[in-house]
Amino acid sequence: xxxxxxxxxxxxxxxxxxxxxxxxxxxxxxxxxxxxxxxxxxxxxxxxxxxxxxxxxxxxxxxxxxxxxxxxxxxxxxxxxxxxxxxxxxxxxxxxxxxxxxxxxxxxxxx
Amino acid sequence: xxxxxxxxxxxxxxxxxxxxxxxxxxxxxxxxxxxxxxxxxxxxxxxxxxxxxxxxxxxxxxxxxxxxxxxxxxxxxxxxxxxxxxxxxxxxxxxxxxxxxxxxxxxxxxxxxxxxxxxxxxxxxxxxxxxxxxxxxxxxxxxxxxxxxxxxxxxxxxxxxxxxxxxxxxxxxxxxx
Numbered sequence: 615x616x617x618x619x620x621x622x623x624x625x626x627x628x629x630x631x632x633x634x635x636x637x638x639x640x641x642x643x644x645x646x647x648x649x650x651x652x653x654x655x656x657x658x659x660x661x662x663x664x665x666x667x668x669x670x671x672x673x674x675x676x677x678x679x680x681x682x683x684x685x686x687x688x689x690x691x692x693x694x695x696x697x698x699x700x701x702x703x704x705x706x707x708x709x710x711x712x713x714x715x716x717x718x719x720x721x722x723x724x725x
Numbered sequence: 726x727x728x729x730x731x732x733x734x735x736x737x738x739x740x741x742x743x744x745x746x747x748x749x750x751x752x753x754x755x756x757x758x759x760x761x762x763x764x765x766x767x768x769x770x771x772x773x774x775x776x777x778x779x780x781x782x783x784x785x786x787x788x789x790x791x792x793x794x795x796x797x798x799x800x801x802x803x804x805x806x807x808x809x810x811x812x813x814x815x816x817x818x819x820x821x822x823x824x825x826x827x828x829x830x831x832x833x834x835x836x837x838x839x840x841x842x843x844x845x846x847x848x849x850x851x852x853x854x855x856x857x858x859x860x861x862x863x864x865x866x867x868x869x870x871x872x873x874x875x876x877x878x879x880x881x882x883x884x885x886x887x888x889x890x891x892x893x894x895x896x897x898x899x900x901x902x
Contacts, residue, residue, distance in 0.1 A: 655770070655773070655887065656855070656857070656861055656890055657860075657861065657864050657886040657887045657888075657889055657890025657891065658773045658777070658883045658884075658886055658887040658890075659766075659769045659770065659773055659855040659861075660855050660856055660861040660862075660864040660865045660868070660886060660890075661773075661864055661865070661868040661879075661882050661883045661885075661886035661887075662769055662772045662773045662776060662855070662883060663769070663848060663851060663852045663855050663856065663865055663868075664864075664865050664866075664868030664869045664872060664882070665746075665772070665776055665868070665872065665879045665882070665883070666746060666749070666772070666844060666845075666847075666848045666851070667845065667848060667869055668869065668872040668873060668879075669745065669746045669747075669782070669844060670841040670842075670844045670845045670848075671841075671873070673747060673837060673838075673840060673841040673844070674838060674841045677834055677837065677838060680834065681834060681838065685834075685838070686838060689834075689835050689838035689839045689842065690838050690839070690841050690842040691842060692839070692842065693838075693839035693840075693841075693842030693843050693846070694842035694843070694845050694846045695842075697750060697842070697843050697846035697847070698845075698846035698849055703754050704750040704751045704754050704843045704847075705737070705741060705751060705754075707839055707842075707843060708741055708742075708751075708836050708839055708840065708843070711835040711836050711838070711839035712832045712835055712836050714835055715831040715832040715833070715834060715835025715836065716828050716831060716832050717831075718831050718835065719826075719827035719828045719830065719831035720827050720830035720831050720834055721827065
């Protein structure tokens with residue numbers, strides 16, 4: 615069996631615990647700025663930020679067809695601005711979005 | 726941190742969002758900003774750990790739980806991750822066709838679109854700690870381009886970024902000697 619397939623057989627929860635414990639047990643990987651491991655982690659973290667940016671696009675993508683441009687811009691940019699510049703808690707932003715969404719129903723796509 | 730409180734906080738994040746990393750802004754607000762149970766760097770490392778291993782993206786909640794409360798915290802994270810999945814069964818039974826109502830769809834769409842905006846907003850402070858020099862900025866840009874244009878698992882991008890950074894630093898160290 616391929617090594618990656620074997621790795622996939624281990625429950626994700628156990629894998630997470632193992633990796634987290636490894637990081638806690640060898641904190642120099644996180645703290646030290648001199649050794650190579652720390653630098654490797656910095657590179658990985660920069661790539662993880664890219665993953666977050668792309669995840670945002672992945673979340674929006676299924677709605678490109680059903681949502682109109684004003685709707686897309688209002689909810690995405692509005693929530694971004696409220697959170698980033700006005701420090702509105704995310705739950706309040708989501709609640710406000712849900713309220714607006716109630717009065718802005720999705721139109722059925724005619725086949 | 727109390728495991729029950731941690732579970733409830735994590736559950737709040739997983740219940741109010743609809744996909745993997747979309748819960749990140751809510752988690753950051755509760756655990757990093759309000760309760761100081763976690764740092765931005767730990768949150769970022771939790772994502773790196775999750776994306777460096779196979780499995781669902783939402784599994785990062787467990788890593789977050791671990792960093793906030795050790796093994797009991799990880800168990801709380803796991804429980805918070807599976808609770809919405811279990812709740813969906815009675816929810817589908819009772820809501821049934823109502824979920825297809827245009828207004829229900831409108832609410833769902835609004836929340837999902839907003840969670841993307843919130844995710845980008847939460848990325849800014851995390852990026853400030855992660856992108857600190859031209860090298861990490863280049864890695865970030867290249868990773869965005871590769872992930873946007875190629876169908877490649879994020880694991881490989883993160884792995885390649887780590888190796889690249891390590892190689893560049895090693896090269897600099899050799900030059901300095």
